[in-house]
Amino acid sequence: MMDFRKLEIFFVVTEEGSFSAAAERLYLTQSAVSQHIKELEAALGTSLFKRGRRGVQCTPAGEILRGYTQRILRLLAEAEAAVTDVSQISGGQIRIGATPGIGTYVLPAWMQTFRRLYPHLTLSLVTDTTSGVAQRVRQQQLEIGFIEGELEETPPIQQFVLQTVEQVVVVGQQHPCYLRQHISIRDLHQQPMVMRPVGTYTRRWLEAIFRQHQVIPHVAAELDSPAAIKQAVIAGMGITILPRFDVQHELEMGLVNAVTVTDAVMERDLKLIWNSDHPFNPTTRAFLLFLSDQYPHLRELFEFSNTSP
Structure with missing residues (x-):
């Protein structure tokens, strides 16, 4: 049976396009990532990546495994979200990004009100430019982002207008x-x-x-x-x-x-952005459900993705 941790590492490598970038994101050494991939390839009896000077690309077998792995990770995340009672867990963190105006003048009030409801959860806020927030969301450094106005981004980054x-x-x-x-x-x-x-x-x-x-x-x-x-x-x-x-x-x-x-x-539009390759974790879903009291149309996001909060 394939090792789930190795599948997670494999998927991050496919997203980052290199062992070094994947290692940085996973807080592992590059040699550790390389070893996990070698062991996964040995277990499957096939090569998963083409190595090159500019990084790695999936082989045909790697592309097939990437699709299955993405569905496995999504299914596990949805299962976790479906059964987790956020009010009862001992702790959790939501990593949020925002452009400077929103991060300074809008989000603190939202965060304070949310903390009254869930005092055991931690909210982490990073401010950056619009493109910077989008890049951090794409790289999973942030669960969600809030931006103003225009964003020239392609999937997996998705946008939703709040107001x-x-x-x-x-x-x-x-x-x-x-x-x-x-x-x-x-x-x-x-x-x-x-x-x-x-x-x-x-x-x-x-x-x-x-x-x-x-x-x-x-x-x-x-x-x-x-x-x-x-x-x-x-x-x-x-x-x-x-x-x-x-x-x-x-x-x-x-x-x-x-x-x-x-x-x-x-x-200009105040927008929520997220990485559609990765379902919302339970704490992030709880925060968005909280925001849906102020923005009722936010519930459309969950209905569209067929993942009710």
Whole structure:
């Protein structure tokens, strides 16, 4: 009978494409991974990988075994989820990723409320760029991720829209528009702006809108965190565009004003992302079920995957 642990290691190697990357992910030495694969190949009497300078590729036999292994791992995960009572287990961890704004201004409240329901569970949060969160989810460093806006990803990364988030023009007290409630997109032409770095999804989204409306901003500064951007706006360096939830505290204190753009669609989607090759573990499913109270349509995800929480 095949060793289940060796099948797990084999599957990770197929995902990573190399023994060294699989070893790093599994917290094993490369020689240990290599030895497990050799023993599995010996037990099956066939070669599972073609070795090359750039890594490994499955042989025809390896492709067949990969398909069976994926179904075995999925079935075991679904069985675990079906019978596990999360409220009764002694402990568990949920590894969550998020883009900076969501990780700073949205997730902490969710996590605190969830912890009141499940005080024995640990929630781990990592913030990164959109592509960084997606990469970590793909590599199983994170169970789920929460991002804003666009994501150029292919399976196994899946996306689910939780809500549409309004983006507002944020101005400091010294700005002429501080007392205004509405603004035209054309009013942003040549305005000093504090923006995210070139190449980020947020910057690309905003630049596409500006091109559509023939707006050329004057980039006063490029900063990589919402907190730093807000401080720059408060200091009078320029204006910016952020999700309304990013500036709620500053709005309440009167440090900034949030001005609505009337003639352009300034919205982005708050999304859940996950790796569809790996079913949700019981603790992650419990967290998503908790979120479904706020986002009832989230239950469609479980219905679609035929795995009821």
